[in-house]
Amino acid sequence: MKPWSFCHATDIHVGSPRSFRFAPAWNENWQTARKQIIESRPDLLLVGGDVARDGNLHRYELVAVKDDLDALPFPAHVIAGNMDTGNKHTDVDGPNPARNDVALSIRSEHLEPFASVFGPLWWSFVHKDVRFSAFPDMIAGSRLPEEEAFWEWFDAQRKGPRARHHVWMMHSALFIDDLHEPNWDITKPETYYEWYFGIDEPHRNRLMDGFKATGATLVLSGHVHCRKQHRADGIDFHINPSTAFSQWPKRWPDGNDSLGFMKYDVTDKGIKETFVPLERKSRKKGYGPGGHPLPEARDYSIAWEKSDE
Numbered sequence: 030m031k032p033w034s035f036c037h038a039t040d041i042h043v044g045s046p047r048s049f050r051f052a053p054a055w056n057e058n059w060q061t062a063r064k065q066i067i068e069s070r071p072d073l074l075l076v077g078g079d080v081a082r083d084g085n086l087h088r089y090e091l092v093a094v095k096d097d098l099d100a101l102p103f104p105a106h107v108i109a110g111n112m113d114t115g116n117k118h119t120d121v122d123g124p125n126p127a128r129n130d131v132a133l134s135i136r137s138e139h140l141e142p143f144a145s146v147f148g149p150l151w152w153s154f155v156h157k158d159v160r161f162s163a164f165p166d167m168i169a170g171s172r173l174p175e176e177e178a179f180w181e182w183f184d185a186q187r188k189g190p191r192a193r194h195h196v197w198m199m200h201s202a203l204f205i206d207d208l209h210e211p212n213w214d215i216t217k218p219e220t221y222y223e224w225y226f227g228i229d230e231p232h233r234n235r236l237m238d239g240f241k242a243t244g245a246t247l248v249l250s251g252h253v254h255c256r257k258q259h260r261a262d263g264i265d266f267h268i269n270p271s272t273a274f275s276q277w278p279k280r281w282p283d284g285n286d287s288l289g290f291m292k293y294d295v296t297d298k299g300i301k302e303t304f305v306p307l308e309r310k311s312r313k314k315g316y317g318p319g320g321h322p323l324p325e326a327r328d329y330s331i332a333w334e335k336s337d338e
Contacts, residue, residue, distance in 0.1 A: 078112075317331065
């Protein structure tokens with residue numbers, strides 16, 4: 030076969046000066062990564078969620094990212110991240126009183142705008158004997174009306190086309206340390222971020238069963254903003270880096286929070302990954318709060334550009 034490549038970029042967090050907060054450095058970092066991705070001449074780009082800074086609040090941010098991706102000289106295939114549609118579901122708040130985790134849970138009214146801009150929330154296709162499948166994992170356990178449709182689609186993939194390789198893409202890490210780790214406790218400060226970044230049982234096991242049944246060879250994710258690789262039951266799990274900002278740098282001894290994206294070369298020998306660091310990291314200053322601010326902390330009067338939306 031003739032060698033070819035694809036790229037995976039995630040957590041690009043492109044924002045807008047029309048918002049209550051704006052980090053122009055993250056936008057500039059994405060443009061740097063975008064230029065480097067084009068120069069690497071991939072067949073396609075996978076974008077693993079958190080495409081916008083506040084896509085669940087501002088549809089115009091999603092539209093801007095879609096327009097930017099559509100202008101690439103190759104197709105970009107996108108899934109939603111938690112900042113695009115809401116966090117994984119919880120009925121209990123975490124330990125931070127300034128963070129209402131229950132209210133931050135994924136909601137149907139945030140799924141529709143994303144789908145109206147980017148198309149189906151979950152999808153699968155084959156390109157040059159590699160099958161690509163992807164979904165927004167925050168929906169697992171959400172109890173939303175859309176969850177039943179998701180699991181119906183996911184289970185149906187067992188009967189989908191077979192290819193030499195099957196690459197799955199999700200936003201969160203399937204697990205943090207071990208496939209069989211217990212569910213992390215959202216209420217404890219020392220395990221909150223393990224809960225936030227990973228998938229709970231029984232959904233973790235159901236997803237893993239589906240990966241194995243569909244011949245998965247590689248599962249790509251982001252969300253953590255720190256690069257880490259695992260292998261479980263013959264499948265490679267790559268938690269890949271953000272282009273926007275770093276976090277959780279010391280969680281794993283071999284973790285790497287450098288900004289950049291991943292390039293995957295497909296040959297007769299398999300799929301080989303290469304981390305591509307940003308050529309330049311922007312330090313431009315912006316404004317507004319970080320994290321998941323409560324509604325009363327969203328001050329649109331400080332926006333650099335005014336908007337009627």
